[in-house]
Amino acid sequence: GPKKVKKLYNELKIKDIDDLKKALKKEKIREIEGFGKKTEKSIIQSIKQYEKSQDRMLINRAMETAEDIIKIIKDKAKVKKIDYAGSLRRWKETIGDIDILAVAKDSKKIMEAFTKMKDVDNVMLKGDTKSTVMLKGGIHVDLRVLPESSYGAAMQYFTGSKDHNIALRKIAIKKGYKLSEYGIYSKKSGRKLGGKTESEIYKKVGLKLVPPELRENRGEIEAAKKKKLPSLVELDDIRGDLQMHTSYSDGDNTVKEMADAAAEKGYDYIAITDHSKSERIANGMSERQIKKQWKEIEKAEKKTDIRILRGAEVDILKDGSLDYPDKILKELDIVLGAVHSGFKSSEKETTDRIKKAFENKHLTILAHPTGRMIGKRVGYKVNLDKMYEAAEDNGIILEINADPARLDLNDSHIINAKEYKVKFSLGTDAHSTSGLDNMRYGVGQARRGWLEKKDVINTKTWKQLQKLL
Ligand SMILES: [Zn+2]
Structure with missing residues (x-):
C-alpha cells in the first residue's frame, strides 16, 4: 500500500x-x-x-504453446470457434501473455478442459467466461468465451495493438459510433450495428480490413482508408528456402535429407549454404570439402524432385573480402555473405567492411544483416541507411532470417529498407530438417514489414530465380 x-x-x-x-x-x-x-x-x-x-518469450515458444492449447481444448470440448489473439496474432517477435478467444455453447466444459491441462501450474482465475492460468514454464494464458455475435469485435479488441485500437476508436467516435470488445454501437440509439466479424467493424468505420501484422499504427489506417493496403506475402507464396546448413558444417542432416524434407513442404528449390572455412567453431568447409559437397548435391538432386542450389554462407572478413577465392565463388549458384566476428568494431569500420563485400560480383545475399540475437545480443554497429543504399547500388539482396531467435532484418528495418530499390530473401538458417518449419516466422516478420510477394525473391519460380541469379 x-x-x-x-x-x-x-x-x-x-x-x-x-x-x-x-x-x-x-x-x-x-x-x-x-x-x-x-x-x-x-x-x-x-x-x-x-x-x-x-519477461517476453520468443514467438515460436508462444506459437507452439498456443497451438497446443487450442488442440487440447478442441479435443476435449465442443467449440464453435477458437483462435489466439494478442501480439501473437500480429506475429510480434516477442510475446508477453497468450490470449485465446472462443465461442462455445457449453463454456463450463471448455473452461474445465483449459484449467485442467497437465501443463498448468496455477489456476489464477476461473470463471464461466474468463479464466487465467500460469503454465509450468511461467507463461500466462487467458481464455475468454464469447457470444458469437461479439466474436469479431473481441478478436479486434484483443489483437491490438493498443495504438492501432486507439486510432480506430477515434475514427469510430467521429462517425457517431461507440466501439468496444462487444461490438460497434450507434452512439445515439445505443443499437448494436455489428461485431460478429472483424470486417464488419472495419467496414462500419469506412476502412478495409487491416491484416493483424500491420496493426501498429504505422500508417495502416490511412492506407486502409485510401484502399491502398499492401497485398502481403503469404507462406504459400514461398517456393524455396535460401539458407540452411548440413552435416558438412554445423547442421545435423545430410544434403539429401534436407532436400527430401523441403520437397515434402512442396518447395521447388533449396539452397545449401554451409559455413565457409574461417568459421572454425561452426566447422566451416575447406575448399576441398565444398568441392566434395558439390558432388553430393549432384547425386542428391538426381534422387529428389527439387532443385538444389550450390551455395555457401561465406564470412565477410575484417577487410571486407570474402572467405573463399573467386574461383570457388564463381562455381556457386548463390553466395550469402555474413558478418560473424568483430562485433566491437566501430560503426564506420563495419559499414565499410560490408560495403566492400557488396562490391564482390559473386555476392548474392547479405545474411542476417544486423547480427542481432533477440534478448541476447544487439548485433554489430552499422549504418543501416548506407548499407541499404550500397545494397541497392550493387544489387545485393537482403535476408530476412526466419530463425525465431534472429528475425533479422526486423519489421521496422524492413519498412525502412523498402524505401530503397532492394529485394529480400527468406531463409530459415535451418540446422536440421525440423528447422525448415521456421519459415512461417520469417513470413510473419516480412508481413509486419509490409512486404508483398514481388518483394521476396524466393516467391519466384525456379526459372525466374535462375534468371535473377
Ligand atoms: Zn550466419
Whole structure:
C-alpha cells in the first residue's frame, strides 16, 4: 500500500525496484517498524512475479504453446470457434501473455478442459467466461468465451495493438459510433450495428480490413482508408528456402535429407549454404570439402524432385573480402555473405567492411544483416541507411532470417529498407530438417514489414530465380 511505500522511501530512500532489491539483500526491510520478516518475504514474492511478467518469450515458444492449447481444448470440448489473439496474432517477435478467444455453447466444459491441462501450474482465475492460468514454464494464458455475435469485435479488441485500437476508436467516435470488445454501437440509439466479424467493424468505420501484422499504427489506417493496403506475402507464396546448413558444417542432416524434407513442404528449390572455412567453431568447409559437397548435391538432386542450389554462407572478413577465392565463388549458384566476428568494431569500420563485400560480383545475399540475437545480443554497429543504399547500388539482396531467435532484418528495418530499390530473401538458417518449419516466422516478420510477394525473391519460380541469379 501507499503508506508502506512512503515509509520505505523515508527510512531507506527506496525509489525503485533496484533499491528495493538491494535493501532486501541486506535484510534492511525487516528492521523497519511494521514490516518484519513476513512482509519481507511477500515483497520478494511480488518482485519475482513482477519480473516474470516483464519477461517476453520468443514467438515460436508462444506459437507452439498456443497451438497446443487450442488442440487440447478442441479435443476435449465442443467449440464453435477458437483462435489466439494478442501480439501473437500480429506475429510480434516477442510475446508477453497468450490470449485465446472462443465461442462455445457449453463454456463450463471448455473452461474445465483449459484449467485442467497437465501443463498448468496455477489456476489464477476461473470463471464461466474468463479464466487465467500460469503454465509450468511461467507463461500466462487467458481464455475468454464469447457470444458469437461479439466474436469479431473481441478478436479486434484483443489483437491490438493498443495504438492501432486507439486510432480506430477515434475514427469510430467521429462517425457517431461507440466501439468496444462487444461490438460497434450507434452512439445515439445505443443499437448494436455489428461485431460478429472483424470486417464488419472495419467496414462500419469506412476502412478495409487491416491484416493483424500491420496493426501498429504505422500508417495502416490511412492506407486502409485510401484502399491502398499492401497485398502481403503469404507462406504459400514461398517456393524455396535460401539458407540452411548440413552435416558438412554445423547442421545435423545430410544434403539429401534436407532436400527430401523441403520437397515434402512442396518447395521447388533449396539452397545449401554451409559455413565457409574461417568459421572454425561452426566447422566451416575447406575448399576441398565444398568441392566434395558439390558432388553430393549432384547425386542428391538426381534422387529428389527439387532443385538444389550450390551455395555457401561465406564470412565477410575484417577487410571486407570474402572467405573463399573467386574461383570457388564463381562455381556457386548463390553466395550469402555474413558478418560473424568483430562485433566491437566501430560503426564506420563495419559499414565499410560490408560495403566492400557488396562490391564482390559473386555476392548474392547479405545474411542476417544486423547480427542481432533477440534478448541476447544487439548485433554489430552499422549504418543501416548506407548499407541499404550500397545494397541497392550493387544489387545485393537482403535476408530476412526466419530463425525465431534472429528475425533479422526486423519489421521496422524492413519498412525502412523498402524505401530503397532492394529485394529480400527468406531463409530459415535451418540446422536440421525440423528447422525448415521456421519459415512461417520469417513470413510473419516480412508481413509486419509490409512486404508483398514481388518483394521476396524466393516467391519466384525456379526459372525466374535462375534468371535473377
Ligand atoms: Zn550466419
